[in-house]
Amino acid sequence: MGAIGSVRFGRYAVPLDRPVSDAKVATGRQRPLSQIDVLTCEITTADGLEGLGFSYTTRAGTPAQYAHAKEVGENLLGEDPSDIGRVYERLLWAGASVGRSGVAAQALAAIDVALWDLKAKRAGLPLAKLLGSYRDSVRVYNTSGGYLQAPIEEVKEKAERSLAGGIGGIKVKVGQPDMREDLRRLAAVREHLGEGVPLMVDANQQWDRASALRFGRAVEELGLVWIEEPLDAYDAEGHAQLAAALDTPIATGEMLSSVAGLVRMIDLRAADFLQPDVPRVGGITPYLKVAALADHACLQVAPHFVMEIHVHLAAAYPRDSWVEHIEWLSPLFEERPEIADGRMLVPDRPGLGLTLAAHARDWRLDGVLLGGG
Template identity: 60%
Template sequence: MHAVESTIVSYAPTDALARTAAQSGDRIVWVKLSLTYLPLAQPVSDAKVLTGRQKPLTEIAFIFAEIATRDGHSGIGFGYSKRAGGPGMYAHAKELAPNLLGEDPNDIARLFTQLTWAGASMGRAGLTTQAIAPFDIALWDLKAKRAGLPLAKLLGAQRDSVQCYNTSGGYLHTPLDQVLKNVEISRESGIGGIKLKVGQPDLKIDIERVAAVRKLLGDDFPLMVDANQQWDRQKATRACRAFEEMNLTWIEEPLDAHDFEGHGLLADRFDTAIATGEMLTCFDEHAQLIMAGTDFIQPDAPRVGGITPFLRIMALGEFKQRKLAPHFAMEIHLHLAAAYGIEPWLEHFEWLGPMFNEPMQLKDGRMHVSDRPGLGFSLSEQALRWTTETQEFGTRP
């Protein structure tokens, strides 16, 4: 029997490979936070205002995070709050920001977890996760800029444009004749779909308004309605039945946002798709919604904590064959929707336009991803004038 010779191979690193990834990574050296208030041209009312649950929306609070690294890379992200919560989000973001200094900006998942635990005693949803979002989004913007790619391309884009619908012309405070004018303007501008607010105390008024817009648009132009959580299960069933013949793309938030089971039951019962999810503020809530069976999921990256949890929602949604229509913040959601495996919709809001230097490209019913690296936007001089507070951490390189 012959002895088998063994050879010991040394894996000792050479000088060129002596450092580990942890030793060689870039480092965050500066973070800036800003609290900015975007004023709306006129107060906005939906069904929550009509029923006395909320006051008309007059401004939106934005929390911007700017991050810079030792090696000269930078990124920007934002979160937002409507009506209330902006100062609270800003205060918690200031508590979190020092945790980023000295960290490797490549480790986005680890940093999301770290920031989550930094505020864990306040919970893992709501304000605490929303305060993380500006940092997480800024880190993804930085990563894509460093790669020289639009974020959609970095994520592995499925498409270079996303079908786009408009919401802002169909609020309940807008008279029907003006709604019809707004619909015409939107269609002529190249929008791909129209969404109307519903949820009047008298369902007949909703039906009249939606029927008038359907007649104007024709039978096949994409039309959606949004009840903003104003119906119980019985009223929602009646409304869905009444709208069934209008060939709607979806009926949005017919029930309370956390009635996951109820939305799933409506989705099973009616041919018209059911959409919801914009009010949810973490992955776990969206997971419950997805498993309950709604047709369209509508996550909002700033509300769920940023792009990192949004990608988890996308993965589960695609696995369960849910359609995607992210809420608000089209400057961020264009890139995420472009990477979704099932043809999605993007919500168009022109409100944020004055805050950024770069226009978005709407053509033939679709919003097109630009070739600018990262998210592709920078703050305008107007946004700086609307800023009420700032705070910096670390030293700007």
């Protein structure tokens, strides 16, 4: 088996078709989102095998991820890429003084994903098959059509288009300063789609505990699949209280960037649907630890964003999961996910089944090659 001969990191800014706004924008905490910043990692072995991984941020942070990845990346050279656990630990210790969460973990995520992609390619298997899949497709819902800047008629039109294209569920954003407007928009979407369509809402951490409880009680009759991030992402106790008080399931966890943070959510039963995010939590290696504990606790898992990675991990989770369809990163890759009958098909190509698109270079801001010379 060939040792790691070179590592290439790249930093990209992938533009959105138009800016989008959620509750954080509606309440003045953030500006509209206009691009996704991506850190890529391409690992090449001495025998010519390649692995591709990536991380991302939705606003500030990618330059810091890139800087940390470059600093610890030299530790990869000469290592056996199949020894993912040992390599990951070495990288953690290389950056031990900055901890095991946040920017440091997210920099390692791109490397870790590339190592898993490489390992699955070496085995000639899709990543899901390497991990041990339970199914060849996973339930999929769309988020990108339900943002707050869109008039309600546009939200309904996009939801209808998503369902016609094979998507299985629809998520809409809530959390505006006037909760009554949220309820009006949500009622209009439910009436338009009918009772049989799975419908989720996402408040993006907008409410305090009392407001979240009031909203949850007001929408019980709508039969929502879940209410997502009703509270501050780090309020584990509040989410646990809410989950116990409402019939509608609670979903959260996407913002947590450490295994410890997600384990606390599991221990407190703070979510019915746990939403870990591979690039945010530090890669596939820590994600698998969280998933094992979530399954032990009999929780559903609905990983956040990056469907290109999460379709594999959802297929390898014992309970039938949801994957989030947001097409913002699709232009970065040559391949597109296959969706039919409410489900996303697991790619049958080795590894993640992804290659960087030729035109991605137009969005490249920086890059460095370690080794290879």
